[in-house]
Amino acid sequence: MEITPEKQREMLRLMQTIRRFEERASDDYVAGDIHGVVHCYIGEEAVAVGVCSALEREDRIISTHRGHGHCVAKGADLNRMMAELYGRETGYCKGKGGSMHIADFNIGMLGANGIVCGGLSIITGAGLAAQMEGKGGVAVCFFGDGASSAGPFHEAMNIAANWKLPVLYVVENNLWAMDTSAAEAVSVADIATRAAGYGIPGVIVDGNDVLEVHRVASEAVARARAGEGPTLIECKTYRHRRHTERPTQSDARPPEEIAAWMKKDPIDRLVAHLQGQQGQLNEAEWGAMNDEIMNEVERAVEFAKASAFPKPEAALDDVFAD
Amino acid sequence: MEITPEKQREMLRLMQTIRRFEERASDDYVAGDIHGVVHCYIGEEAVAVGVCSALEREDRIISTHRGHGHCVAKGADLNRMMAELYGRETGYCKGKGGSMHIADFNIGMLGANGIVCGGLSIITGAGLAAQMEGKGGVAVCFFGDGASSAGPFHEAMNIAANWKLPVLYVVENNLWAMDTSAAEAVSVADIATRAAGYGIPGVIVDGNDVLEVHRVASEAVARARAGEGPTLIECKTYRHRRHTERPTQSDARPPEEIAAWMKKDPIDRLVAHLQGQQGQLNEAEWGAMNDEIMNEVERAVEFAKASAFPKPEAALDDVFAD
Amino acid sequence: MRQITYAQAGLEAFTEEMRRDDTVFHLSTDGPKPLVDEFGTSRVRSTPIAEGALTGMAIGAAGCGFRPIIDWRMVTFCFVAMDQIVNQASKIHYMFGGQTKFPILYRASVGGGTRLAAQHSQSPYSMFMNLAGLKMILPSTPYDVKGLLKSAIRDDNPVISFESTRLQTFEGEVPDEEYTIPLGQADIKREGKDVTIVALAWLVHEALAAAETLAAEGIDVEVVDPRTLVPMDAETIRASVRKTGRLIVADEAGPTAGASAEIATLVTEDPATFACLKAAPKRVCALQVPIPYSPVLEDHVFPDRDKIAAGVRAVMAN
Amino acid sequence: MRQITYAQAGLEAFTEEMRRDDTVFHLSTDGPKPLVDEFGTSRVRSTPIAEGALTGMAIGAAGCGFRPIIDWRMVTFCFVAMDQIVNQASKIHYMFGGQTKFPILYRASVGGGTRLAAQHSQSPYSMFMNLAGLKMILPSTPYDVKGLLKSAIRDDNPVISFESTRLQTFEGEVPDEEYTIPLGQADIKREGKDVTIVALAWLVHEALAAAETLAAEGIDVEVVDPRTLVPMDAETIRASVRKTGRLIVADEAGPTAGASAEIATLVTEDPATFACLKAAPKRVCALQVPIPYSPVLEDHVFPDRDKIAAGVRAVMAN
Numbered sequence A, B: 001m002e003i004t005p006e007k008q009r010e011m012l013r014l015m016q017t018i019r020r021f022e023e024r025a026s027d028d029y030v031a032g033d034i035h036g037v038v039h040c041y042i043g044e045e046a047v048a049v050g051v052c053s054a055l056e057r058e059d060r061i062i063s064t065h066r067g068h069g070h071c072v073a074k075g076a077d078l079n080r081m082m083a084e085l086y087g088r089e090t091g092y093c094k095g096k097g098g099s100m101h102i103a104d105f106n107i108g109m110l111g112a113n114g115i116v117c118g119g120l121s122i123i124t125g126a127g128l129a130a131q132m133e134g135k136g137g138v139a140v141c142f143f144g145d146g147a148s149s150a151g152p153f154h155e156a157m158n159i160a161a162n163w164k165l166p167v168l169y170v171v172e173n174n175l176w177a178m179d180t181s182a183a184e185a186v187s188v189a190d191i192a193t194r195a196a197g198y199g200i201p202g203v204i205v206d207g208n209d210v211l212e213v214h215r216v217a218s219e220a221v222a223r224a225r226a227g228e229g230p231t232l233i234e235c236k237t238y239r240h241r242r243h244t245e246r247p248t249q250s251d252a253r254p255p256e257e258i259a260a261w262m263k264k265d266p267i268d269r270l271v272a273h274l275q276g277q278q279g280q281l282n283e284a285e286w287g288a289m290n291d292e293i294m295n296e297v298e299r300a301v302e303f304a305k306a307s308a309f310p311k312p313e314a315a316l317d318d319v320f321a322d
Numbered sequence C, D: 001m002r003q004i005t006y007a008q009a010g011l012e013a014f015t016e017e018m019r020r021d022d023t024v025f026h027l028s029t030d031g032p033k034p035l036v037d038e039f040g041t042s043r044v045r046s047t048p049i050a051e052g053a054l055t056g057m058a059i060g061a062a063g064c065g066f067r068p069i070i071d072w073r074m075v076t077f078c079f080v081a082m083d084q085i086v087n088q089a090s091k092i093h094y095m096f097g098g099q100t101k102f103p104i105l106y107r108a109s110v111g112g113g114t115r116l117a118a119q120h121s122q123s124p125y126s127m128f129m130n131l132a133g134l135k136m137i138l139p140s141t142p143y144d145v146k147g148l149l150k151s152a153i154r155d156d157n158p159v160i161s162f163e164s165t166r167l168q169t170f171e172g173e174v175p176d177e178e179y180t181i182p183l184g185q186a187d188i189k190r191e192g193k194d195v196t197i198v199a200l201a202w203l204v205h206e207a208l209a210a211a212e213t214l215a216a217e218g219i220d221v222e223v224v225d226p227r228t229l230v231p232m233d234a235e236t237i238r239a240s241v242r243k244t245g246r247l248i249v250a251d252e253a254g255p256t257a258g259a260s261a262e263i264a265t266l267v268t269e270d271p272a273t274f275a276c277l278k279a280a281p282k283r284v285c286a287l288q289v290p291i292p293y294s295p296v297l298e299d300h301v302f303p304d305r306d307k308i309a310a311g312v313r314a315v316m317a318n
């Protein structure tokens, strides 16, 4: 299936939006305007964008502690995202969630999640909901290599396989879980190998190649919509930055490894692809796209700063729905 | 590796001991002398005996809610087992545990466990202990097909594989977990398939053939002692009785399936083997062995009945070790 | 009025609510036969033994517009699902700023007396009370369990129904007509003026039995059944104590940081109620030990009508 | 005397005990570098993210004669291990009739104030208190954390050490010489005669600050730090209240069925202490909500020196 140049440029735009949004979030975090913790997705944008561009708005996804990329890729509003990071009442969670808990149920984004492997059972329930709704909807779970060693992975895969639930389990294998390497923590070289133990397809894909990710995800989506059940997709990728943006954050990764992966940057790669073979993006267009994105991010920050903090007593709201 | 006729007769004796012990436990449970719940292992004796006869006394095992067979196979004292079922102070747990919690740390029996999949992490810790002790000890986990779909299975297998722990994970696939079939609950035909996802050997064995079980277990024990890590062994077997001995206990299993498996009785099979090809057990010997076992069980019941109930205030002891 | 068992009343609640609302579905190991028969295996699913997965799946399905019921069966089995309960279900509505509802019913049997030993005899509701974001019911009669379960299924929040093992076969009046009982309303099961016993679940009946004995001794006991643990109807309890001046809390759980401690504190920390107290409040609870197997041991551990009566006499003597 | 941080004091306890006893080993995600450097990756293992497995492995290894330390890191992450904690670790010594010891140290950071929102800001110790079979410490100073951790590692039971996030960088005096602090002994952090504040962890320091303010107003505050939650030193707390006649319990956790409820009830249910009470006891705790992210919201939720002082004034006015 051809991916039109328009669609490729749209993917590029989303990837670059993730990057610029997070660069800014990191700056503002270090400056003290954003609190708690910020985990950047930078370097892994091709995964979220490749997968989400294979979905419809009605399809649902769930994310991790490293969630901004999935939000943007699924179509979240930068203003409300940034306002949430800034802890304002206009944020997605009215300031109650922060970076680790942005959700937008209207666009099928079922939330970032601060618990490693916390999303797997939840999204499997969304997959069950989609199956019961009978409208061909699909549910997608993003999670890390670290999460893949936790029990909920196993339970979810087995149940989804049993019931042929329309779910994509997308493991973002960025080779590290904090300071522990996948080589130490995962007993096999490829997490996708584990799919065979559930009797479902396991696919390995270059997670820095957005077009390949899109192709693999589209196939899995088609299978899911056709009632053929879940797929485990392992995207080999890498984070460019440390685990969090905390100035004191440690980093156990070898500098050479980091350097080697920086050269495989997914955005550079798509730009080269569009500029090269296809000649579908000239330097000026790319510059303009980037400027536009920078403006959008800037406007999001302005929106956040112009928004009020919640009233202190609002802490008592939303414990229960009524 | 040859299994001597003596050893085979010893295996037979243990298997028949399990069976007679449980038949009696069931009777006394229905009669009201034993309380709570009793899960019988009858029909699956070849698994416990085949595996435990490949172990040394110093090796450690952990069991399930269906634990009498593992206790007997590891060498537990019938008197103290029966006294525990009778709730007496001479029981293994001074009457605090009952059928689901018999343990004897002196013989490396780390306990029955009422939580499905509850033993997997504990025995993995015993495997780590054996590795750290450096004396070539081995740890064995018995668990059911039902347990294999629970998260702790996955976590334990991955860690044991990573660290090459000397553990045998022995899944007793008796095709049912209460009233749910493995066909419904497990997404693959053979649970042993899952071993590949951890990079460890997965072996399927006829769990009603004690000699085969012994052979497979011995190989896995040798691997473990040699520092080559864990093995997943799937024993295909069947329980002759309902999930528990409760008179109201339901049973969803097709009668034909039950009938077919009764014909594959592991004890009949070993008797036939010893009597037939080898001529190593004549009818009189087998009768005498059975009588001896019946006496032993009877003495255990007498021991239990002659033992005192714990004092009520003993309920306050043993909350903490001091 | 017809008499049915506590278990039957619960089943009726489920059946009626599943008929009433197509979005209600049921997950548990070994799906209950009557529900499977009526609603089929698509709405009443038997699952692998993976309570953590079920608990989380309920959250996902609820966020997509369904009203899942998850029967954990014994409360013991929900501890494998605790991450989904504590870190997800109780917080998700709040931390997402209230943007979506998560209507879920989790169900668990609690209590002891069944000779099932420590792992299978637990009453840990107070563990969930300290969390914010979960509602909890603990009904003591067939009438209450049916009416509260129906409200719980209709509630737009995660609700846990703790149902006493000892009460499963207990019979009581339940009308044929439809009714619901709102969450958060205590029920005065017996009026009296000398001492208030706040009793939970099975102990409501033990307290009522103790009250009969004590009446013969001239002590007039009021028995209050909170029925709902969160939200707790503190005002009904406090009003009772302001009237009687004396408080006993009877609970099948151990006392330490239990529902009994919460109830006692709700009473004593209220200055107006404190001012009416004539004696120190008293907890009549299980001994603070894991539950042992042997009948002689287990019976020693649990509170009962005699221990409640003794507690009342002690409080009256102060 | 030298001053070191709370975090440093904890590390010293681990280092000294690992030097002292070869059977002590350490499991956690990302093993702490100073321990790895000194003891190697065989005794200080970095693990996959599978806290449930680690928690259970500790039980198995302890039953085989080792003394494992499992650092869950944030208490949040132990909820994936709750089955191993509730159904196994807390009950195993008892249900096996005391035949083997299970010396284990579980460690977790607790508390909020870090803008990490609901999942990463929790103080759920009371959930564990209702269980029987686990000991628990909650130290408030570098001196206490070191001395209690050393006792906890030597204890023959599973012990959970809850360590406040807000105190990690807090400095205090710690002697060079070896010492231990026995589990189960409360510490009077300040003597006073008008009102007893039982304060937990970080709030000990807030209570001491409030005491200064109140002293200027002529109110003489006694601050009691239980230090150990199980076993709880009820007698020291009761003796203090018998002296002052007034009780405030200050806790970073929500009040409902919290440690605060237990402490208040231990005081009020004791007839001799009840008789000395001049006013209703009062809990000064977090609001009963999940912890929100935004600083304005989070600061509103937690108790602090001002709220404690206000609570004391209210209690003095009664």
Ligand SMILES: Cc1ncc(C[n+]2csc(CCOP(=O)(O)OP(=O)(O)O)c2C)c(N)n1
Pocket (backbone or CB within 6 Å): A064, A065, A066, A114, A115, A116, A143, A144, A145, A146, A147, A148, A174, A176, A177, A178, A243, D029, D049, D051, D077, D080
């Ligand atoms: C159950 C649990 N344990 C530990 C943590 C702390 N933690 C946060 S992120 C992280 C590493 C996650 O690694 P991975 O799943 O590979 O995702 P990545 O950060 O690489 O995107 C850890 C250990 C947690 N959030 N949840």
Ligand SMILES: Cc1ncc(C[n+]2csc(CCOP(=O)(O)OP(=O)(O)O)c2C)c(N)n1
Pocket (backbone or CB within 6 Å): B064, B065, B066, B114, B115, B116, B143, B144, B145, B146, B147, B148, B172, B174, B176, B177, B178, B243, C029, C049, C051, C077, C080
């Ligand atoms: C976590 C948990 N969930 C549910 C149960 C209730 N239960 C007891 S035994 C059992 C079936 C176990 O099946 P399997 O593992 O195949 O062992 P088998 O009984 O066949 O030997 C169930 C569901 C339990 N004990 N623990």
Ligand SMILES: [Mg+2]
Pocket (backbone or CB within 6 Å): A144, A145, A146, A172, A173, A174, A175, A176, A177, A178
């Ligand atoms: Mg990773």
Ligand SMILES: [Mg+2]
Pocket (backbone or CB within 6 Å): B144, B145, B146, B172, B173, B174, B175, B176, B177, B178
């Ligand atoms: Mg089975």
